[in-house]
Amino acid sequence: MYICPVCKKKLNRVGNSWKCSNGHSFDIARKGHVNLLTTAKHNPKTAGDNADMVKARTEFLDKGYYLPLAEKLREVAGNVLQGEKSPVIIDSGCGEGFYTAELSKLENARIYGIDISKHAIAHCMTRVHLAGITNCQFAAASSFDLPFAGDSADAIISVFAPVCNDEYARVLKKGGTLIVVSPSPRHLFELKAAVYDMPYENKPNDYHLDKFNKGTDTVFEYKALLSSQKDIFDLFMMTPYFYKTSEEGMARLRSLDTIEVTCGFVIQVFLSR
Template identity: 40%
Template sequence: MSIFICPVCGEKLEISGNTYLCSEHHCFDRSRSGYVNLLLSKNTGSIVHGDNKLMVQARRRFLGKGYYEPLCTALCNAVSEYIKGNTILDAGCGEGYYTTAINGKLHEQNIAASVYGIDISKTAVEYAAKRCREAEFAVASVFHIPVGNSSCDMLVTLFAPYCGEEFRRVLNDNGVMIMAIPSENHLWELKKAVYDTPYKNEVRPYGLEGFRLEKQQRITYDISLDSQEDIDALFSMTPYYYRTGREQQERLAHIGNLCTKVDFELLLYRKF
């Protein structure tokens, strides 16, 4: 049974074979990769929503080498500790690195839960669906989540846009939201290698309407990138790549190795 609802009329979607069908007879086919596209948009053929193929592949290569494994471990531990119920939504799941790890941790701990993931990037969701067959994925926006009211026990949002109204709507009473954001020193040495006057990240106050902060964990350490391929992958998966000119991009093109700090905030909230 799926928690997804029809993006047209809001009725519950039932799965019949490879088709999602609502009571109003709106239907959506599941792709061969295993995901369903629930993003309603005009001219979808000419618009690339979310991360493009370059960013998705770069992130997939980089994360696959374990550079962010401490964050992933902390996230999975928090999920297994705080999950009460059986429905988890990864809102902004990307290519499924963290979603897959969460699903694996639940199995390891013998916790019965259903994992869902949404992302606005079709390319990312396709990779995610291929990577984690046990989870259910949809192309969708976090600003219009195709999930019923109060249908999730936990919501995970990692470096994704924040939409408090939708997150509160889909979480049930006392539901848990786990958020990961970059802290002030994240990728500081990478920035110094690119920019003449680098700036540290602004970390906003933790307070969020309708949520109570229950736990904050800072995860910071250094990573050493010993290949140009890994440096390029890290840079390409960040917004910096698209905010810099050719001259700035060229500064990284041949440096060969880089040691930089990664600095995260893992925040756990409870809806009230």
């Protein structure tokens, strides 16, 4: 599946490295992942979420608040991949692997997770090793420069991550499936109401996917009770609001010990032309 991020030739595993015919070589880390970010486009040491952000997201997700979404995503993916004997799935922008691990439960699936953060990818390996998952591979890479051969994937999953029309169309087989998860209008509205004087609903995302045919839209919502100040703050760190909230708003946030929020998601299915 992997191609060289420098010359786009096929990568082959040789010992503890991935190598192409042009001599470019990428060492496999001790945990088993590989860094396929190129310094020409990204600084592999600083790209994406840092270790503290990954830790906060991991601790929040592992408490199960978003487990219903992970299970629903697996259900949707399973339905669209019915009939595929050994589907290849790319989790693009996989973060620390919470949804990837759930997707790995699909029968005979081969899963490839990529994220721009080396810290997130390292944690993905920890997650699958602890769970005994053997059908997942992970690489540090960009959604806008996927390290995969053309026409090689049956499905690409993007959960709260950047979406790339051209790269996804290149890598997916004809008729392959792209599943995009984004916030519904009321997602975390109660949390925003506690922090902002004038909370607003989320606007729908337009990904300009002109190389895909539109499939189904599913709105999936439920309530979750956040039972500690730490859980509330960890969730807030996962949102874009964290970076644009005033000190006054952050003080309001830190005063909360519990809050019930709407967890709302739009699951969109697109088909590659």
